[in-house]
Amino acid sequence: MQYQAIIRILGLLVALFSVTMILPVFVSLIYQDGSGLPFVLAFLTCIITGISFWYPNRHFKRDLRAKEGFLIVALFWLVLASFGAIPFIFLEQPNMSITDAFFESFSGLTTTGATVIEGIEFLPKSMQFYRQQLQWLGGMGIIVLAVAILPLLGVGGMQLYRAETPGPVKDSKMTPRIAETAKQLWFIYLGLTIACAAAYWLGGMDVFNAICHSFSTIAIGGFSTHDTSLGYYNSPVINIICVVFLWIAALNFALHFAAASGRNLKGYWRDPEFKAFLVIQFALIAICFLVLVHYDYYDSAEIALDQAMFQAVSISTTAGFATTDFSAWPVFLPILLIFSSFIGGCAGSTGGGLKVIRVFLLFLQGKREIDRLIHPKAVYSVKLGDRAMPDRVVEAVWGFFAAYAIVFVIIMLALLGTGMDDITAFTATAATLNNLGPGLGDVAGTYASVSDSGKWILVIAMLFGRLEVFSLLVLFSPTFWRS
Numbered sequence: 001m002q003y004q005a006i007i008r009i010l011g012l013l014v015a016l017f018s019v020t021m022i023l024p025v026f027v028s029l030i031y032q033d034g035s036g037l038p039f040v041l042a043f044l045t046c047i048i049t050g051i052s053f054w055y056p057n058r059h060f061k062r063d064l065r066a067k068e069g070f071l072i073v074a075l076f077w078l079v080l081a082s083f084g085a086i087p088f089i090f091l092e093q094p095n096m097s098i099t100d101a102f103f104e105s106f107s108g109l110t111t112t113g114a115t116v117i118e119g120i121e122f123l124p125k126s127m128q129f130y131r132q133q134l135q136w137l138g139g140m141g142i143i144v145l146a147v148a149i150l151p152l153l154g155v156g157g158m159q160l161y162r163a164e165t166p167g168p169v170k171d172s173k174m175t176p177r178i179a180e181t182a183k184q185l186w187f188i189y190l191g192l193t194i195a196c197a198a199a200y201w202l203g204g205m206d207v208f209n210a211i212c213h214s215f216s217t218i219a220i221g222g223f224s225t226h227d228t229s230l231g232y233y234n235s236p237v238i239n240i241i242c243v244v245f246l247w248i249a250a251l252n253f254a255l256h257f258a259a260a261s262g263r264n265l266k267g268y269w270r271d272p273e274f275k276a277f278l279v280i281q282f283a284l285i286a287i288c289f290l291v292l293v294h295y296d297y298y299d300s301a302e303i304a305l306d307q308a309m310f311q312a313v314s315i316s317t318t319a320g321f322a323t324t325d326f327s328a329w330p331v332f333l334p335i336l337l338i339f340s341s342f343i344g345g346c347a348g349s350t351g352g353g354l355k356v357i358r359v360f361l362l363f364l365q366g367k368r369e370i371d372r373l374i375h376p377k378a379v380y381s382v383k384l385g386d387r388a389m390p391d392r393v394v395e396a397v398w399g400f401f402a403a404y405a406i407v408f409v410i411i412m413l414a415l416l417g418t419g420m421d422d423i424t425a426f427t428a429t430a431a432t433l434n435n436l437g438p439g440l441g442d443v444a445g446t447y448a449s450v451s452d453s454g455k456w457i458l459v460i461a462m463l464f465g466r467l468e469v470f471s472l473l474v475l476f477s478p479t480f481w482r483s
Contacts, residue, residue, distance in 0.1 A: 001481070004060040006072055011053025013076055017083060018046030020137060024087070028126035035124035038090035046083050070474050077463060081106040087130055094123070099452045106459050108134030110466040111350065113222025113320040113437030114458070116448045120227050125208065128225045132212040138466075139219025139249075139350040140189045188256050193218045196245045203237045217242055218249045220350045222320030222437040230310075231323040239310045239323060250277070250317040250345035272385040273346050273357045280356065284312040284340055288333055295330050316340040318352035320437030327444040334440055338427055341434040352435030352465050354404060361389065361397045403469045408433055411461045418454045428454075432461035 021043035028036035064072070081102060088101035096104070100116045107114045108131055120128065197214035201207060209225055216223045226232035230242060248256075251274060258267045268274050288308035298304040307324055314321040315337040327334050344353015361382065368380045381388040408429055415425040420442070427439030428450070442449050450458070464472055474480055 001071070002060070002062055002064070002068055004057045005062050005064065006068055006075070007053050008057035008060050009064075009072055010076060010079060011050045011055075011057070013050070014046055014053060014079060014083060015050030017080055018043050018050060020133060021046065021087070023133065024126040024130040027129045028124065031125040033124035033126055035091060035126045038087040039126065039130070041090055042083065042086040045086055049083070067474075067480055070471055070480075074463075074467060074472055074475055077109065077466065081109055081459075084109055084134060087127070091124075091127060094119070097452075099455050100448075103447065103455045103459055104131070105134065106462050107437070108221070108223060109138035110435055110462040111135050111138045111216075111219045111221040111318075111352070112432055112435045112462050112465070113216070114432060114443070114447050114462075115223070115437075116446055116450075116455070118227065118446055118448055120225060129208075129212060131223050132215040132221075132225070135219040135221030135223050136193065136215035139215075139221065140185060140253075184257055185253055188253060188260060189218065192245070192248060192256075196241070199241045199245070200238065203241050204233065204235055205238065213242075214245075217245050217319070217321075218350065220246060220249050220317055220319045220345065220352070222314075224321065229322040234323075236306045239306055242321060243309055243313045246313050246317045246319050247281070250349050250351045252346045252348035254348050270385070273360060276360045277346055277356045280340070280343060281313060281316065284316055284337070285309050287336065288312045291330055291333055297329065311337065312340070315436065316343065318344045318434050318436045320431070322438065325444065327438075327440045338430050338436075338440065341430060341436045344434060354401065357384075358397050358400060360384075361394060362401060364389075365394055365398070400468075400470060403473060404433075407461075407464050407469055407473075411457060411464075414457045415454055418451050418457070420450070420454060428458060429461060432458045433465045435462065435465045 021039045024039045025036045025043075028034070028039070082105075084105035085098070085101040088096050088104055089098060094117060096116075103114075103116055106112075113135070117123070123131075193214050196217050197210045200210035200213055200217075205213065212225050213230070215221070222229075224230065224232075230238060251268075252271070255268055255271055255274065259265055285308055288311065289305050292298060292304040292308055293301055298307065310321075310323050311326045313319075315326070318341050326337060342353050343359050344355055345351020347355045347357045349355075361384070364382045364384070368382055371378070371380050382394050383389065411433065412425050412429040415428060416422065420428070424439065424441030424443055427441060428443045428447070431437055431439040431443065438444060447455065447458070
């Protein structure tokens, strides 16, 4: 293991992260909220630590193997979340414990959107902005950003990219050079963020809130500047804008890249995952709408459709925005939506969950096994569109699903061991492992009532969800450390 090369890269990445502390300082100066000092201290801490990591090891510029890439990514998320918690610790209001600060920071960076803060409206503007910025940085992955703008990482950038990017097909590149790929991803990401902010502003938000909510929308994070989330605005227009951009962000960014470079939208419709995603989304909206109308939950069908569409999309894409307390809906719907978060967004998107492509492949594999029972001697293949999937890919998906289920059970049992009730434990595990945010029971609103031990367990769940289980599980293998 090339530990000195790993420390060098970690130092560079921490130093890079220090730059993100500067923007909240400017926000503090603009709004005169008197909360710029915590961010200045955080900046100095990050830059000094980063340089002290990098300088003694600056000459160790060796190519990274895949195993070093996995270790760097896991370590960096832990280190980054620690440094990201510094402003929360130093801030006078709210007075947060180290556990709460770490939880909030990790929830932001992993785009989970679970919060322990009550009274978000009363936070300084700089802190409100910082929370949203954390999600935006975590959305595409700070590692991809680093690869894009730090060529110092050299060839090993590919190993970082493979460990960081979500989805089952990690070796596919949109451009031959990994740095170019990362740059293109971020250009698209930035463009979508600007478009989303402009749409929110035209929809009735002020400039500050439009920017903040665009960060968490494109990142599919779910943080808001209000306790009542987007329900604060009570605006069907803003709800529709949010839904549209959540759909866009939940699609594979490779499709956006192909559409932007070829100026042809046909690639979307040719993608089997895209079609499966649309079917799932519209089915969920229809079910929620019909159930709400059946129970006369809202005064009119229009309101029911607005709420059904927003909550179905927000929960199923793992954003976690809210316009209403969906946990109070007829009991069938909250459970359905929590389960839909397991599907999540498409591979290569900013969404969490298992990913649509994996669920689709599991469905096709199940169908193949049924066909084999009917015709034992026939040869069937799992086809994704016109392309037959290698058995290796199908096996990998089954392995991922098994690992996901095992991690889920272990985390849920651990939460039950802290004294949490079963509904809260189940949904809190689902909400953090799927990077969703809100759950049911005691975590329907905030996670402030969860014990400190429970919060640390949920932090581990967020990490597993963000790194897609295997990227973290591999570190627990004795084989990983032998060579």
